[in-house]
Amino acid sequence: MNCFIHADLDAFYASVEQLDHPEYRGKPVIVGGLPGDRRSVVSTASYEARAFGVHSAMPIVQAYRLCPEGIYLRGRMARYREKSAVVMEIFSGFSFNVQQLSIDEAFLDISGAERVLGPPAEAAKKLKETVHQKTGLTLSVGLASNKYIAKIASGMSKPDGCFIIPPGGEEQFMRSLPVGKIWGAGEKTQELFRKHGFKTGDDIYRLPLDSLTAIFGSAFGNFLYRAVRGEGAASFDEERGSHSISAERTFPYDLYDEFAIETALFDICQNLMFRLLDLRWQSRTVALKIRYEDFSTESARETFSSPVSTMNELYERILGLFRKKYRAGRGIRLIGAGLLNLETGQGARQNELFDDGEEKERRLEETILEINHKFPGAALKRGRSWLAQSSAAAGTPNAGPGMQD
DNA sequence: TCTGGGGTCCTAGGACCC
């Protein structure tokens, strides 16, 4: 009999802050931005803050209106990752098959582990106790015969709870479930549910497959058909196929100046290139994203015959897309770039394809990456002015390294 | 109340080939 635990840390970022700062305990803590930060949103609100109506993804200015006495923090990702690693390590002690979904949640396959862990309900209880004892954090847990239902169950047990769907009870659970709790159905789909008068899983259960696919499309219609019958989603079990990395920036005020926009793009490309080298992956497809003042969003992408090999090359590819796409005069609130369809670096690089300048360039970048890696405080970067000179000189790096610290 | 950043997956349509 299959048995999965979905374990989810409660109000994770806010809880870590309350642990590290005892004076925050019992008070509304809002992680995501300071009250004056334009265009920031709430990342995590402590349960004390939620009582004021503050929740994730809410603009900070709105949160401040609801809860001016709150403690506002920008957040410390490095610290959260550290705590997360400790928790994931504890999970590994309970299951050989831990599938981490994000920084604060994971599936634990405990099928057939009854002799070691005791009955599943006992295992879940012990897991919560161990995490609390060793980290001070509380955990919400869902237990079911498949991952999809375990995930929904943990959400319904929050905070610090445990919700068990007994084997054989899956279909009944899904049919009585309010559609608002169906995982994977967001705002737009909820609108469709309302339009068709669907209130619970049972309303979906009654429809034949072809009606569901007519309303929701082929993929999601099939998914719903299975979900309300208590069957797990296949997508949780498959290996993730494609990979991509991206970086974007929202400006506090809309940008109109092309030089300023291109400077931001340069920074973003630099960040991307270093991450790409660090991962030792390759990509032939670059992508650009522009969000305008009215929040309308456009994107462009292009696949090249060869992978991106240097920072210079990445920037030129992205810049090419930007100049084709951007209609001058429109205010830009966000600019972003990405590398799609990442492939593993296939052992030896095709160095023979690079000319001398490119090869030197690439090595310089790798050196900078390495220094940044060893001395995280150094923040070594290549200046944009240096790049402009170097590309004008057709790949002959000049002596002045143009690094800023 | 104006709406982050980093991801994944799906859809529809075009180009091209056999």
Added chain:
DNA sequence: TCTGGGGTCCTAGGACCC
């Protein structure tokens, strides 16, 4: 002399998740 069908690769946009 008016137009099939399948496969593959690519692009833009959108929905959703944490």
